[in-house]
Amino acid sequence: MIDYPRRGGPTVLRILLGAQLRRLRESRGISTEQAGYEIRGSHSKISRMELGRVGFKERDVADLLTLYGVSDPAERAPLLALAKEANTPGWWHRYGDILPSWFEVYLGLEEAxxxxxxxxxxxxxxxxxxxxxxxxxxxxxxxxxxxxxxxxxxxxxxxxxxxxxxxxxxxxxxx
Known part of the structure; x- marks a missing residue:
């Protein structure tokens, strides 16, 4: 299991969780279409999740972990906690009305x-x-x-x- 940094805000945490979900999916030979179907979404939703471009629903992450064969609570718990933490808005979100979306991503990466x-x-x-x-x-x-x-x-x-x-x-x- 990866030791995830807790500094840096949600942007980096989403990228890390997405990369881990991609590794799990690919190691099990599951397509993005299959994964999307499992969470009542599309293959493009899986792609956006794996790239860290969107927030995570804890239920979706739990369903994906089940699909990917991750059943051990000791393995699931850190990933589910990471999903929850990755949804916590960064300090810059209160300025979302004056910041372009690309700069919000930049600030998230800068923070880490x-x-x-x-x-x-x-x-x-x-x-x-x-x-x-x-x-x-x-x-x-x-x-x-x-x-x-x-x-x-x-x-x-x-x-x-x-x-x-x-x-x-x-x-x-x-x-």
């Missing part, structure tokens, strides 16, 4: 990273910007944004920066 590298041509990298600098850059990119939206966008950047003051902070390389 131990090393971040960034290269910026025109501006100070976002993770190094002061609040005033962030506010000015955001106003340039979102000229029609309300003052409240600008402040929420600044708050996203400052929240991302807070991670770099923790004892287990990742390394940041910025050019």
């Amino acid at each position: 990273a131990s090393l971040l590298r960034t290269y910026e041509l025109q501006f100070v990298p976002g993770l190094l910007q002061t609040e005033d600098y962030s506010r000015a850059v955001i106003r340039l990119g979102y000229s029609d944004a309300s003052d409240e939206e600008v402040e929420r966008r600044v708050q996203i950047r400052t929240t991302r920066q807070e991670r770099f003051t923790s004892p287990d902070a990742p390394t940041l390389w910025a050019v």
Whole structure:
């Protein structure tokens, strides 16, 4: 069994659980169509689950584990717990109304990273910007944004920066 990291939020946990489910399915020679049928879904739902692109219903994971022959409670329990944990929203979900979906995935992966590298041509990298600098850059990119939206966008950047003051902070390389 894999020792899953508990740091990083739901994005990485969904990817890890999806990869484990794919390994189990493939090792048993079960098609995505068969697996989808078992959980009252489609092969594309299985694909999205295995890629970590969607949340997991614990019932679906339990049904898949049964289909894949995982009956030992000691093997099932960590995967079911992981499914539950992977559905817990990350801190960035409260900003879903102003974040593009691709950036939510990025934030989820960033949360789990131990090393971040960034290269910026025109501006100070976002993770190094002061609040005033962030506010000015955001106003340039979102000229029609309300003052409240600008402040929420600044708050996203400052929240991302807070991670770099923790004892287990990742390394940041910025050019």
